[in-house]
Amino acid sequence: MTTLSKIKIPKKKPSISPKKGHHKQPTREKIIKAATQVFAGYPYHSASIRMIGKAAEIDHPLVNYYFPSKAALFEAVIDDVADEYYQANMSWFDGLDKMNPKAGLDLYLDRFFDFALKHPSAFRIIALNLVQAEDHDVIPGYERIRDFFAKTKQNFKDAVPMSGTDDDIDMFLNSFNTLAINYLAAGTYYASILGIEPGSRQYLEWVKKTMMFVLLPRLRHIISGESKGGESKD
Amino acid sequence: MTTLSKIKIPKKKPSISPKKGHHKQPTREKIIKAATQVFAGYPYHSASIRMIGKAAEIDHPLVNYYFPSKAALFEAVIDDVADEYYQANMSWFDGLDKMNPKAGLDLYLDRFFDFALKHPSAFRIIALNLVQAEDHDVIPGYERIRDFFAKTKQNFKDAVPMSGTDDDIDMFLNSFNTLAINYLAAGTYYASILGIEPGSRQYLEWVKKTMMFVLLPRLRHIISGESKGGESKD
DNA sequence: TAGGCTTTTTAACGATCGTTAAAAATTTGA
DNA sequence: TCAAATTTTTAACGATCGTTAAAAAGCCTA
Numbered sequence: 001m002t003t004l005s006k007i008k009i010p011k012k013k014p015s016i017s018p019k020k021g022h023h024k025q026p027t028r029e030k031i032i033k034a035a036t037q038v039f040a041g042y043p044y045h046s047a048s049i050r051m052i053g054k055a056a057e058i059d060h061p062l063v064n065y066y067f068p069s070k071a072a073l074f075e076a077v078i079d080d081v082a083d084e085y086y087q088a089n090m091s092w093f094d095g096l097d098k099m100n101p102k103a104g105l106d107l108y109l110d111r112f113f114d115f116a117l118k119h120p121s122a123f124r125i126i127a128l129n130l131v132q133a134e135d136h137d138v139i140p141g142y143e144r145i146r147d148f149f150a151k152t153k154q155n156f157k158d159a160v161p162m163s164g165t166d167d168d169i170d171m172f173l174n175s176f177n178t179l180a181i182n183y184l185a186a187g188t189y190y191a192s193i194l195g196i197e198p199g200s201r202q203y204l205e206w207v208k209k210t211m212m213f214v215l216l217p218r219l220r221h222i223i224s225g226e227s228k229g230g231e232s233k234d
Numbered sequence: 235m236t237t238l239s240k241i242k243i244p245k246k247k248p249s250i251s252p253k254k255g256h257h258k259q260p261t262r263e264k265i266i267k268a269a270t271q272v273f274a275g276y277p278y279h280s281a282s283i284r285m286i287g288k289a290a291e292i293d294h295p296l297v298n299y300y301f302p303s304k305a306a307l308f309e310a311v312i313d314d315v316a317d318e319y320y321q322a323n324m325s326w327f328d329g330l331d332k333m334n335p336k337a338g339l340d341l342y343l344d345r346f347f348d349f350a351l352k353h354p355s356a357f358r359i360i361a362l363n364l365v366q367a368e369d370h371d372v373i374p375g376y377e378r379i380r381d382f383f384a385k386t387k388q389n390f391k392d393a394v395p396m397s398g399t400d401d402d403i404d405m406f407l408n409s410f411n412t413l414a415i416n417y418l419a420a421g422t423y424y425a426s427i428l429g430i431e432p433g434s435r436q437y438l439e440w441v442k443k444t445m446m447f448v449l450l451p452r453l454r455h456i457i458s459g460e461s462k463g464g465e466s467k468d
Numbered sequence: 469t470a471g472g473c474t475t476t477t478t479a480a481c482g483a484t485c486g487t488t489a490a491a492a493a494t495t496t497g498a
Numbered sequence: 499t500c501a502a503a504t505t506t507t508t509a510a511c512g513a514t515c516g517t518t519a520a521a522a523a524g525c526c527t528a
Contacts, residue, residue, distance in 0.1 A: 027475080043366065046279045049516065059477055064517060124365070131361045131420045132277065146427065171444040174424065178416045179409060186365045190408065193380065210405040217451035261505080283486065293507055298487060 028066045030056045035063075035077050040121040043128045044074060044139045071140035078141040081122040082148050088115050089152060093159035101220045104160075105212055113204045116184050122148075127185030149177055163225025172218050179214065183207040262300045264290045269297075269311050274355040277362045278308060278373045305374035312375040315356040316382050322349050323386060327393035335454045338394075339446055347438045350418050356382075361419030383411055397459025406452050413448065417441040 025033075034056035038047045049070055053060030067073040092111040096104040116123060126148065129139050153173050162169055183190060184207065187198035196203045259267075268290035272281045283304055287294030301307040326345040330338040350357060360382065363373050387407050396403055417424060418441065421432035430437045 042371075043277050043280065046277065046366075048514075050514080061478085061517080062476060065475075070516065127365045130423055131358070131416075132280075137276075146423070149427070168447065170428075171447045174427075175413060175444060175448045179412055182365075182412045182416065189364055189380070193383070193408075194404075210409060213402065213405045214409045214448065214452055218448055282484075284484080295487080295508085296506060299505075304486065 027056075027058065027062065030058065031063055031066055031073070032077060032080055035073050036081060036121045036125075039074060039077055040124040040128075043132065044141075049073075074139075075141045075144060078125065078144045078148075081119070081125060082144065082151075084119060085115075085122050085148070086151055086155070088119075089155050090159075093155070096159070097161065101223050102212075102216060105216060105219055106208075109208045109211060112180070113184075113208060117199075117204065120184065123181050123184040127181050130181070152177065160223070162222050164222030168218075168222050172215070172222055176211070176215055179211055183210070261290075261292065261296065264292065265297055265300055265307070266311060266314055269307055270315060270355045270359075273308060273311055274358040274362075277366065278375075283307075308373075309375045309378060312359065312378045312382075315353070315359060316378065316385075318353060319349075319356050319382070320385055320389070322353075323389050324393075327389070330393070331395065335457050336446075336450060339450060339453055340442075343442045343445060346414070347418075347442060351433075351438065354418065357415050357418040361415050364415070386411065394457070396456050398456030402452075402456050406449070406456055410445070410449055413445055417444070 031052065035047075035052045038052045038055055041047070042051075049063050050060045052073075053063055056063075063073065067076065092108055092115075096108060099107065126145055129141070130145060132139055153170075156173060157169065164172075187203055190207075191198040191200075191203045194203070194206060196206065265286065269281075269286045272285045272289055275281070276285075283297050284294045286307075287297055290297075297307065301310065326342055326349075330342060333341065360379055363375070364379060366373055387404075390407060391403065398406075421437055421441075424441075425432040425434075425437045428437070428440060430440065
């Protein structure tokens with residue numbers, strides 16, 4: 001009680017129900033929201049607490065009042081967007097088991113991109129920070145990013161009945177995630193190549209078309225479990 | 235002549251042949267080499283001139299003596315690694331026209347990864363800086379990165395006789411490049427998932443296997459030009 | 469209303485950044 | 499060899515960074 005009260009924990013008003021719900025959101029949430037936006041725009045080391053303070057319309061030291069460090073805030077943001085993603089992701093599989101692979105992938109991608117259009121931050125945060133890590137200098141939330149992929153994979157394996165080998169499924173899912181993350185997060189780049197607007201429906205349609213084009217043959221393969229899809233000769 | 239001598243151009247000893255070739259490389263080259271290494275480890279805004287100076291074993295202001303700015307150095311580095319890549323890339327197509335798609339892709343990837351093992355910088359520099367750009371705050375060498383992909387595509391189109399539509403070919407090549415860049419540049423991440431060493435032959439073999447698994451059906455498709463690969467029903 | 473919380477603001481710290489200027493060292497050419 | 503030109507080193511600038519401490523303001527309760 002005497003010596004170990006170093007960590008400042010802001011004591012929020014506990015469980016008082018949001019009486020009127022007056023849209024004055026508490027400061028902590030404003031910070032999370034602003035930080036999500038800033039971390040979606042800049043890689044971890046380039047995003048600054050001062051940027052976040054400005055985006056949240058508060059003085060920047062207030063960030064350190066609610067979060068002990070930039071690293072802790074970053075991890076809180078990742079947890080936040082990841083939870084948001086999981087919750088949505090599980091519902092995207094509803095009803096797919098009654099469809100053929102093509103129709104199923106089609107519908108899944110529709111739901112996926114619908115979500116991505118409203119919540120692009122998760123993909124950008126991951127894409128912006130996935131590459132950096134050399135052995136040293138690892139970014140704070142790195143293992144959480146690993147968990148993100150891992151849970152995504154598990155959702156897929158649980159929801160879609162597959163007969164392919166684990167190896168084949170992993171190759172498919174890693175490639176699916178890689179393409180999705182990049183096409184969604186680096187839309188500025190790909191769209192500029194194609195001469196489309198990055199955030200537009202048209203761009204998302206191109207991404208969907210491309211992902212179906214590339215991935216559908218292998219999705220069929222791992223669902224049906226056929227040996228190696230006629231690769232013997234040719 | 236009087237007023238416009240603002241740009242300091244270090245006058246190198248011109249065309250004197252490297253008499254003994256004594257491995258004391260000129261400072262400018264040392265800087266390019268060190269900068270390549272540093273920019274391959276950190277995104278543009280996180281890499282610093284002081285890091286580069288330390289890597290080159292010189293005092294950091296000397297960097298500004300040879301390059302007017304960090305941006306100019308970055309562009310010089312991109313040009314350097316891109317040229318290195320083009321030169322190698324063209325030769326990877328040799329003899330592929332006499333092979334079937336599977337054997338051709340197999341050999342191409344072998345050559346590709348052989349190069350990547352010796353010159354990983356290009357892929358990491360691109361991967362580290364591809365995502366960042368929002369509309370504003372564009373990284374200096376961004377259009378050069380676009381050119382990088384564009385030339386790579388052109389090489390492919392020139393070397394491989396294809397019957398598919400331009401749309402199909404673009405979908406294939408964008409996905410090929412995206413997967414290659416990410417698997418090669420973010421090896422730390424993917425390898426840690428698989429429990430392999432990032433730089434190892436084993437990891438590169440996984441990447442090759444994965445890229446063949448995912449891309450071979452569509453490579454066959456765009457080479458043979460068959461309408462839509464039996465997607466009608468299923 | 470007064471006193472004790474919590475929250476916010478202000479000011480400042482040490483560190484690092486890109487860049488510049490000037491001094492020092494080195495190399496070159498006559 | 500000596501002056502001129504080139505290259506390198508030293509020192510410093512303004513700016514931004516994460517974080518901390520202390521003052522100020524706001525709030526609740528007694």
